[in-house]
Amino acid sequence: MWKWLHPYAKTEQTYFLCQRLFPWFAFLAVIALLTGCVWGLAYAPADYQQGDSARIMYVHVPTAILSMSTYAAMAIAALIGLVWQIRTADMAVAAIAPVGAVVTLLALLTGAAWGKPMWGTWWVWDARLTSELILLFMYLGVWALYHAFDDKQTGGKAAGLMAIVGVVNLPIIHYSVEWWNTLHQGASITKFAKPSIAPEMLWPLLINLFGLAMAIGALALLSLQNEILRREIKRPWVQKLGEQA
Amino acid sequence: MNPRRKSRLTGVLAIMLLVAGAIYMVLSALSENMDMFLTPSEVIQGKNGTVPKQGQRLKVGGMVIPGTVTRDEESLKVAFSLTDTGPVVRVEYEGLLPDLFREGQGIVVTGTLAAADLVIADEVLAKHDEEYMPPELAEKMKGIKHVKPQDATY
Numbered sequence: 517m518w519k520w521l522h523p524y525a526k527t528e529q530t531y532f533l534c535q536r537l538f539p540w541f542a543f544l545a546v547i548a549l550l551t552g553c554v555w556g557l558a559y560a561p562a563d564y565q566q567g568d569s570a571r572i573m574y575v576h577v578p579t580a581i582l583s584m585s586t587y588a589a590m591a592i593a594a595l596i597g598l599v600w601q602i603r604t605a606d607m608a609v610a611a612i613a614p615v616g617a618v619v620t621l622l623a624l625l626t627g628a629a630w631g632k633p634m635w636g637t638w639w640v641w642d643a644r645l646t647s648e649l650i651l652l653f654m655y656l657g658v659w660a661l662y663h664a665f666d667d668k669q670t671g672g673k674a675a676g677l678m679a680i681v682g683v684v685n686l687p688i689i690h691y692s693v694e695w696w697n698t699l700h701q702g703a704s705i706t707k708f709a710k711p712s713i714a715p716e717m718l719w720p721l722l723i724n725l726f727g728l729a730m731a732i733g734a735l736a737l738l739s740l741q742n743e744i745l746r747r748e749i750k751r752p753w754v755q756k757l758g759e760q761a
Numbered sequence: 762m763n764p765r766r767k768s769r770l771t772g773v774l775a776i777m778l779l780v781a782g783a784i785y786m787v788l789s790a791l792s793e794n795m796d797m798f799l800t801p802s803e804v805i806q807g808k809n810g811t812v813p814k815q816g817q818r819l820k821v822g823g824m825v826i827p828g829t830v831t832r833d834e835e836s837l838k839v840a841f842s843l844t845d846t847g848p849v850v851r852v853e854y855e856g857l858l859p860d861l862f863r864e865g866q867g868i869v870v871t872g873t874l875a876a877a878d879l880v881i882a883d884e885v886l887a888k889h890d891e892e893y894m895p896p897e898l899a900e901k902m903k904g905i906k907h908v909k910p911q912d913a914t915y
Contacts, residue, residue, distance in 0.1 A: 566889065595773065634861050634889060684781045684784050688788070696792075696796045702890075
């Protein structure tokens, strides 16, 4: 069942797979983000309570949701790296961490920019905001731990373990708004019931969500390619690539 | 799966379970302090058997009861009543209110408990719900008419 995956344990195969996939991800990301942002920021109706300020959700909600999905992806790579001891998976962890950190930082910054006019404050220490801040620290920790070791084999193992342990934070972030009294409102679309958002506002949001997912994928692919080159610099196939360039 | 991989997988899963267990215990021990605010019922009737003392700093979150907002003509002083299901807490505040402050709106105030049911607030934050819809739909569904803050009548 997983036979088709085996060749990609070789860094060379993964490198060229990334190269082939990148244009698709980049293309879909640009198209979707352009459509979603123009639709959401210019054409979607304003909110009945918050007016035009609610439009920041077309940026905030995708970054917030995907900051968690990206972490899950990183943790899966870490699990594969630890259990099957595949070096490429460790490199993927190191490649995804900075991308995820940027997305989380964006979620926090856009959230603060939304909080100021609506709630009346940039930041409160409620459970949702605090757990999202911890997610940022987890990303930075995984990234720093990986680079703290000269021996990347050890670094990959340590970073992978930290990434897996941090998964515990994901359900806490998601359910924080239900378990505790928070200033942050509950979930509008990531729940099993019907979304609490009008369809003409939901569509641009979903398009942006897809577009940002593709953009994160594209960035992670580039980042993984760089990490592979950095670690395999002495291999003949990398030397050959260098000669061609 | 060969035995070495299996043992590594169980090792990793065991670590995860241990960490999850530890965090669960930490969170349940802290659970009463994790809430950002008390509800008006908790201020009056107490939470887990402890009623907040007068002079204590606290955060109270509840809904502004329509018709209870009174403003001072000369200053920025404003007073309103908060409720969740029954008991009512009166709030006095001097300063700018957030744009979303309206009658019937969820509000979180930070301040000092001056009497059993009176909070002198130094910060008022608005809490909004997770429903987003255009104004026309809101008027049709909920009978809420969107009023710009400067046009509010209270």
